[in-house]
Amino acid sequence: MIIYQLTDLIVFFSLLASLLLLGMRKNVTHFLSLMTLLYCYYDWIYLQLKDATHYEMVFFSGYTKEIAIYILISALLIKSIKIKKNFLRVALSLMIILVASVIGISSQGFSDFIIGFNSYIPMLLLLFILRVLRREIDITKYLHVVIIAVIIPNVCYSIYQYLYYTRLENFWFYDAFIHSGFALNEWDYFRGDSVRVFGFFSNTLSLTFFCFFTLLGILTYLRLGRFIFAALTIAPMLLSGTRTVFISLFLYFALIFIYKVNIPRKLKAYLYFGTWISAFLSTIFIILTFSSEESSLGRVVQWNDAIKELMSNPLGHGIGYAGVGLTIWPDSNVIAFIYMAGVIALFITLYIIYAYSKKLSFSDNLSFLFIILSLFVAMYQNVSPTIMLPIIALGINKRILNYTLNSKLTSN
Structure with missing residues (x-):
């Protein structure tokens, strides 16, 4: 046990130092690559370590990534708020979080507040602050790291699971x-007689949407081996049995078509916004008309409940009401924010979609497209920190490309 403890401390301090040093750089490629690997393999490594040590030891190194994120967010927020042009935007964002936090602590208690805050806020703040400070990323290098270190191993393991996993005890x-004491429900992991693959993840949807956002990066930014890499990322998506991911993929192609077509820019802004709204409403219509599965209909029920909650509690219940093991844990990040911040959350969501649609039409910066697309996914799915990492990589304002895509993409 002493060997485990010493190794754990060495790994903890080594990883923490590496993440902090890499995270403070202007180019965050290596930081996001390392963070992605840590999140993607966290469950597979630490759940088995706990089992091997008979759950008698706390592994501090498992919390390194969260500690690093909180330290970096604090340092970068202080740095950004000192910049005059960023002050109003940063201060307003922090004020909204502060109000939701005060409401949450007073009504839900401090322990529930911590759980709710950690469930939804840190990754959003990380994306926000990296955009505010205009950090840059070598997106092709990041994608290659993800493909080699995450996608290919998970594709192989997912195929094995699809062929040989027949019951929960195989997992x-x-x-x-x-x-x-975690629940393992067959309907979450099986569709008919086929397993919904999860690879080295412990959750089917996390693997599926991690692959989805990686696929978007591949289709948009890679040239060499694009179709082979795309096929690899699509494989777990198909084996997972998740339908929403393909609706989201259709929306991506629709938005990219608008991006590339030569029409007046003002019209583009309305088309982006209208296409997003139409996709959301169409998804609800398709579920109600053609689906009889509880998992699909449950999402519509959750939106119906959220609207009722919005009318009865327009200011929400504060941070700590929604999250893992709390009063409610919805299948949608946006619904969770509505429960926490009410009309403010709904307004901010719609405002971001409209404002970023307008900015996308006039600046040709594809980071805006990926953010509004991730918000569409968040309307129906719980976007975990693992899924957030490729979103952050795609959502950073400035990208370094290793070749010329075309005049539009290199102007981002």
Whole structure:
């Protein structure tokens, strides 16, 4: 046990120092690459370590990534608020979070507030502050790291799971989940007789939408091996049995078509916004008309409940009401924010979609497209920190490309 403890401390301090040093650089390629690897393999490494040590040891190195993010966010927020042109935007954002926090602590208690805050806020703040400070990323290098270190191993493992996993007891995390008291429901992991693959992740949807946003980066920015890499990322998406991901992919192609077509820019802004709204409403219509599965209909029910909640509690319940193990844990980040911040959350969501649609039409900066697309996914899915990492990589304002895409893409 002493060997485990010493190794754990060495890994903790080594990773923390690396993440902080890389995170303070202007180019955050290596920081996001390392953070992505840590999140993608966290469950697979630490659940098995806990099982191997009979759950008698706390591994501090498992919390390195969260500690690093909180330290970096604090340091970068202080840096950004000192810049005059950023002051109003940063101060207003922090004020909204502060008000929701005060409401949450007073009504839900401090422990629930911490859980709710950690469930939704840190990754959003990280994306926000990296955009405010105009950090840059070598997006092709990041994508290659993800493809080699995450996508290919998970594709291989997912195929193995699809062929050989027939019951919950086959899952690599079964013993750890049962020991920890986590629910393992067959309808979450099986569709008919086929397993909904999850690779080295412990959640089907996390793998599916991680692959989805990686696919968007591949289709947009890679040239060499694009179709092979795209096929690799699509494989787990198909094996997962998740339908919403393909609706989101259709929306991506629709937005890219608008991006490339030669029409007046003002018209483009309305088309981006209108296409997004139409896709959201069409998804609800398709679910109500053609689906009989509880998992699909449940999302519509959750939106119906959220609208009722919005009318009865327009200011929300504060941070700490929605999240893992809290009063409610919806299948949508946007719904969770509505429960926490009410009409403010709904207004901010719609404002970002409209404002970024307008900015996309006039600046040709594709980071705006990926952010409004991620908001569409967040309307129907719980976007975990693992899924957020490729979103952050695609959402950074300035990207370094290793070749010339075309005149539009290099002007981002």
